[in-house]
Amino acid sequence: MDRDHAAPAAAAPSGDEGRRLPRTDVLLADPRLDAATHRLGRDLVKDVIAEVQARARAGEVPVSEIADRAVAALPATAAALRPVVNATGVLLHTNLGRAALSEAARDAVLAASGTTDVELDLATGVRARRGRSVLDALLRAVPAAEAAHVVNNGAAALVLAATALAQGREIIVSRGEMVEIGDGFRLPDLLVSTGARLREVGTTNRTTPADYAAAVGPDTGFILKVHPSNFRVTGFTREASVAELAPLGVPVVADIGSGLLTPEPALPGEPDATSRLRAGASLVTASGDKLLGGPQCGLLLGDAELVRRLARHPLARALRVDKITLAALEATVRGPVTPTLTALRADPAELRERAERLAGKLRADGLDSRAVDTEAVVGGGGAPGVTLPSAAVSLPAEFAPLLRGGDPAVMARVDDGRCLLDLRAVPEDTDPHLAQAVRQAAPRCAAPGPGTEN
Numbered sequence: 001m002d003r004d005h006a007a008p009a010a011a012a013p014s015g016d017e018g019r020r021l022p023r024t025d026v027l028l029a030d031p032r033l034d035a036a037t038h039r040l041g042r043d044l045v046k047d048v049i050a051e052v053q054a055r056a057r058a059g060e061v062p063v064s065e066i067a068d069r070a071v072a073a074l075p076a077t078a079a080a081l082r083p084v085v086n087a088t089g090v091l092l093h094t095n096l097g098r099a100a101l102s103e104a105a106r107d108a109v110l111a112a113s114g115t116t117d118v119e120l121d122l123a124t125g126v127r128a129r130r131g132r133s134v135l136d137a138l139l140r141a142v143p144a145a146e147a148a149h150v151v152n153n154g155a156a157a158l159v160l161a162a163t164a165l166a167q168g169r170e171i172i173v174s175r176g177e178m179v180e181i182g183d184g185f186r187l188p189d190l191l192v193s194t195g196a197r198l199r200e201v202g203t204t205n206r207t208t209p210a211d212y213a214a215a216v217g218p219d220t221g222f223i224l225k226v227h228p229s230n231f232r233v234t235g236f237t238r239e240a241s242v243a244e245l246a247p248l249g250v251p252v253v254a255d256i257g258s259g260l261l262t263p264e265p266a267l268p269g270e271p272d273a274t275s276r277l278r279a280g281a282s283l284v285t286a287s288g289d290k291l292l293g294g295p296q297c298g299l300l301l302g303d304a305e306l307v308r309r310l311a312r313h314p315l316a317r318a319l320r321v322d323k324i325t326l327a328a329l330e331a332t333v334r335g336p337v338t339p340t341l342t343a344l345r346a347d348p349a350e351l352r353e354r355a356e357r358l359a360g361k362l363r364a365d366g367l368d369s370r371a372v373d374t375e376a377v378v379g380g381g382g383a384p385g386v387t388l389p390s391a392a393v394s395l396p397a398e399f400a401p402l403l404r405g406g407d408p409a410v411m412a413r414v415d416d417g418r419c420l421l422d423l424r425a426v427p428e429d430t431d432p433h434l435a436q437a438v439r440q441a442a443p444r445c446a447a448p449g450p451g452t453e454n
């Protein structure tokens with residue numbers, strides 16, 4: 001990895017010397033930059049060179065160092081997306097792309113990224129059902145489901161269900177479950193956009209089975225139960241369970257949000273697909289990149305006939321996922337424990353030990369760092385109101401922006417004038433990189449010179 005991020009030279013050349021810049025084609029002949037044109041594309045490398053040349057022209061970079069600086073400034077990949085260490089203490093951070101894929105899922109993505117047998121039976125050489133192995137994996141993980149279908153995300157799963165099962169008809173939904181999922185997107189608007197009508201029942205805090213029963217009629221497409229995944233209603237409340245609604249004679253669709261396939265002991269209040277189907281839901285919808293810990297996608301699990309109708313609907317084609325998503329999802333479902341579950345189940349005492357160890361090392365480097373106890377949360381992906389005891393390395397607040405600009409970039413949390421590196425969502429094997437990032441970010445005055453290298 002290129003980790004040479006020396007600070008701008010103190011004494012930059014000015015005047016004539018700064019203007020005699022090597023030409024771009026001369027720089028491109030540098031073997032390191034030439035190699036980069038094959039890996040990253042010529043335009044991208046030229047852009048990097050142009051930036052360094054501009055800094056040299058401004059006297060910020062010595063002319064003799066232009067090539068070296070350009071090499072150091074080359075991005076790791078041809079895409080601008082950069083890895084970010086999630087030290088926020090929010091396990092599923094939407095701005096950081098929610099769930100981190102497991103090694104197994106990353107390997108599967110890489111293997112599937114060329115041409116692959118996603119829709120081909122290699123034994124016979126003829127076309128096969130797309131994504132059959134991931135559907136098998138889902139049904140094996142959720143035996144309570146007769147069939148499964150995968151779409152782009154949780155919202156797409158709902159849109160497909162509403163379109164295929166309730167277009168021109170009614171979706172019965174509690175007034176307590178008309179939720180906004182974030183960034184201004186509201187489920188009621190999404191459902192109405194499909195041409196279904198919403199039949200609201202009950203009140204914000206109380207909706208009874210009788211409220212639903214009174215609304216069921218010939219126009220009913222289905223009853224929708226939405227898990228309030230980002231807020232909690234407490235106090236004088238009543239909600240009808242799936243088990244209470246299943247006998248009403250119309251399909252019950254349960255949007256569980258988080259994507260847990262089976263109950264998770266660490267989050268006893270969080271709904272899961274198996275329990276909802278056992279309780280009598282006809283269909284469960286969920287996201288793939290929340291607590292399931294997989295790629296962005298939407299799951300539909302349940303009644304074979306309903307799933308068949310969804311999968312055959314023309315809209316299904318527009319919501320279809322690609323081979324990379326299928327590969328990542330299958331490896332997530334079949335593979336080892338995901339980073340998300342590992343973080344969720346982490347032992348607070350071990351987190352504290354890691355924080356002590358890291359803080360101690362950084363203190364030895366002369367930095368103002370100490371271990372502190374913190375509280376982490378699951379995040380927009382589920383379990384509102386649940387806090388998870390955690391531990392962090394506490395640093396001066398000025399570190400936060402410096403860490404964001406580092407390599408690897410680190411997203412910390414600033415609390416009470418301190419920059420906290422919460423370790424619950426940080427995989428343990430990332431600790432050395434975290435320490436490295438802090439050392440690099442250390443303002444020179446705070447660090448004992450040579451300690452900032454390496």
Ligand SMILES: *Cc1c(COP(=O)(O)O)cnc(C)c1O
Pocket residue numbers: 153154155156181226227228229230255256257258286287288297298380381
């Ligand atoms: C997150 C969530 C959604 C939306 O899922 P996306 O995968 O973000 O499209 C829908 N319903 C609930 C209950 C959710 O928690």
